Amino acid sequence: MKFQPAASHFIDGAYVEDTNGAPIDVIYPATGEVIARLHSATPEIVNKALISAKSAQAEWAALSGTERGRVLRRAADIMRERNRELSILETHDTGKPLQETLVADATSGADALEYFGGLAASLTGEHIPLGGGDFVYTIREALGVCVGIGAWNYPTQIACWKGAPALACGNTMVFKPSEATPLSALQVAEILIEAGAPKGVYNVIQGYGDVGASLVTDPRVAKVSLTGSVPTGRKVYAAAADGVKHVTMELGGKSPMIVFEDADIENAVSGAILGNFYSSGQVCSNGTRVFVQKCIKEAFLNRLSERLATAKIGDPLDEEVNFGPLVSENQMNIALGYIEKGKAEGARLVYGGNRIEGDGFFMQPTVFADVTDDMTIAREEIFGPVMSVLDFDTEEEVLTRANNTEFGLAAGVFTNDLTRAHRIVAGFEAGTCYINTYNLAPVEAPFGGSKMSGVGRENSKLAINHFSEMKSVYVSMNDVEAPY
Numbered sequence: 375m376k377f378q379p380a381a382s383h384f385i386d387g388a389y390v391e392d393t394n395g396a397p398i399d400v401i402y403p404a405t406g407e408v409i410a411r412l413h414s415a416t417p418e419i420v421n422k423a424l425i426s427a428k429s430a431q432a433e434w435a436a437l438s439g440t441e442r443g444r445v446l447r448r449a450a451d452i453m454r455e456r457n458r459e460l461s462i463l464e465t466h467d468t469g470k471p472l473q474e475t476l477v478a479d480a481t482s483g484a485d486a487l488e489y490f491g492g493l494a495a496s497l498t499g500e501h502i503p504l505g506g507g508d509f510v511y512t513i514r515e516a517l518g519v520c521v522g523i524g525a526w527n528y529p530t531q532i533a534c535w536k537g538a539p540a541l542a543c544g545n546t547m548v549f550k551p552s553e554a555t556p557l558s559a560l561q562v563a564e565i566l567i568e569a570g571a572p573k574g575v576y577n578v579i580q581g582y583g584d585v586g587a588s589l590v591t592d593p594r595v596a597k598v599s600l601t602g603s604v605p606t607g608r609k610v611y612a613a614a615a616d617g618v619k620h621v622t623m624e625l626g627g628k629s630p631m632i633v634f635e636d637a638d639i640e641n642a643v644s645g646a647i648l649g650n651f652y653s654s655g656q657v658c659s660n661g662t663r664v665f666v667q668k669c670i671k672e673a674f675l676n677r678l679s680e681r682l683a684t685a686k687i688g689d690p691l692d693e694e695v696n697f698g699p700l701v702s703e704n705q706m707n708i709a710l711g712y713i714e715k716g717k718a719e720g721a722r723l724v725y726g727g728n729r730i731e732g733d734g735f736f737m738q739p740t741v742f743a744d745v746t747d748d749m750t751i752a753r754e755e756i757f758g759p760v761m762s763v764l765d766f767d768t769e770e771e772v773l774t775r776a777n778n779t780e781f782g783l784a785a786g787v788f789t790n791d792l793t794r795a796h797r798i799v800a801g802f803e804a805g806t807c808y809i810n811t812y813n814l815a816p817v818e819a820p821f822g823g824s825k826m827s828g829v830g831r832e833n834s835k836l837a838i839n840h841f842s843e844m845k846s847v848y849v850s851m852n853d854v855e856a857p858y
């Protein structure tokens with residue numbers, strides 16, 4: 375097997391195996407070939423990982439922020455040095471083209487490690503003066519053992535987006551990747567050790583949803599950060615509530631992108647391509663409901679079709695290729711099923727619509743026009759390369775329709791009218807908004823969703839508040855007054 379790691383799990387600074395766990399075959403989505411065989415964590419492995427994380431935490435938190443930050447920044451450097459090797463692994467794990475993984479996976483993981491490594495030394499409490507010389511000071515404390523549970527679309531990035539702020543604050547982590555893409559988180563764990571992280575600070579265990587569930591309910595766990603679908607988010611949030619644990623929920627979306635008649639059409643088409651077909655459409659914040667003002671609809675669709683015809687679909691390891699397979703046969707079949715629903719419910723297929731025959735899980739980028747708000751393809755998250763184009767007449771109408779969804783992850787507007795752009799963004803019910811661009815997620819900016827799309831924010835300084843808590847200390851400089 376081409377990408378067989380030393381063992382399935384990485385616990386207490388070393389690879390660990392337990393072949394009693396259910397087998398997990400890792401499949402290269404471009405060929406269907408099995409590239410590694412791992413095992414799901416048994417209860418003994420879950421316990422071992424939690425013991426390791428728990429026993430490492432106090433010592434890690436006792437280091438200065440500068441020392442913790444140094445480890446994270448070294449890890450960022452190692453990731454960048456190994457970017458090509460890590461990108462090749464990520465391409466095999468996910469099927470995403472190397473052209474993408476070289477710039478969007480280990481590199482964005484490294485950005486998170488560098489950013490939170492840089493912040494670690496500046497994390498402090500504050501001094502709050504009170505009357506009569508009394509004062510309060512606050513101590514920013516780590517939460518303890520944090521659990522990270524990841525989706526399969528950005529496995530390296532998710533492992534770092536959760537691990538970096540957790541570790542910067544003095545927590546330790548047990549991370550469970552999606553069973554569909556289990557390989558790269560192991561590399562993140564190895565790199566952290568190489569960068570000087572004490573053993574037990576960042577552990578990785580494999581498994582299906584049941585392993586995630588057993589982590590979430592364990593009383594040793596203080597915080598759960600999940601990237602996944604809304605149905606999984608509901609379950610994990612409910613399970614965490616039982617232990618009143620901290621949570622961050624990065625869930626799914628059905629985000630709107632609005633294109634007004636005064637927009638730069640070329641840029642709007644670029645935004646729609648990025649927001650629907652990057653990573654073969656498997657991006658949570660995708661703008662899959664593209665509202666186009668009626669008078670420019672045909673011009674928009676024509677230009678979109680022309681540009682899609684130039685997409686290079688094929689071997690993801692060929693750096694010229696910019697559109698790869700979906701992550702699994704199952705995910706491809708889900709997306710193809712939605713295409714059938716779109717046709718059956720009367721949407722007009724203007725581009726693509728078919729599977730590309732072969733051993734891999736390839737399908738064409740697909741565009742439907744004349745989509746109406748009540749159609750299934752306009753309401754449900756597809757998580758594949760299927761764009762719905764909807765018409766609109768007025769600003770007021772489109773904003774109401776854009777917000778008419780249970781999701782609230784992202785939203786975008788293309789217009790050259792400055793005041794309209796800000797008016798629309800102010801009205802969007804979404805956590806991550808874009809004006810004249812789409813789907814950028816720099817580590818410096820908060821990322822996350824409103825409504826059913828999530829709780830909390832990743833990245834930026836805000837993530838620190840989700841991985842630490844404040845202890846208030848009241849200091850009296852006076853005698854204690856008691857009533858009797």
Ligand code: NDP
Nearest residue numbers: 524525526552553582583586587602603606624625626658
């Ligand atoms: P899932 O919700 O199916 O799974 C997410 C993770 O949770 C997986 O590791 C899964 O394990 C695990 N899991 C499943 N059930 C449970 C449970 N009961 N308790 C604990 N853990 C559990 O999502 P996908 O992996 O299919 O990813 C796609 C989804 O993720 C989409 O909805 C997408 O929008 C969302 N997403 C959100 C992002 C964001 O930042 N907002 C970014 C990327 C994706 P296993 O896979 O082994 O079953």
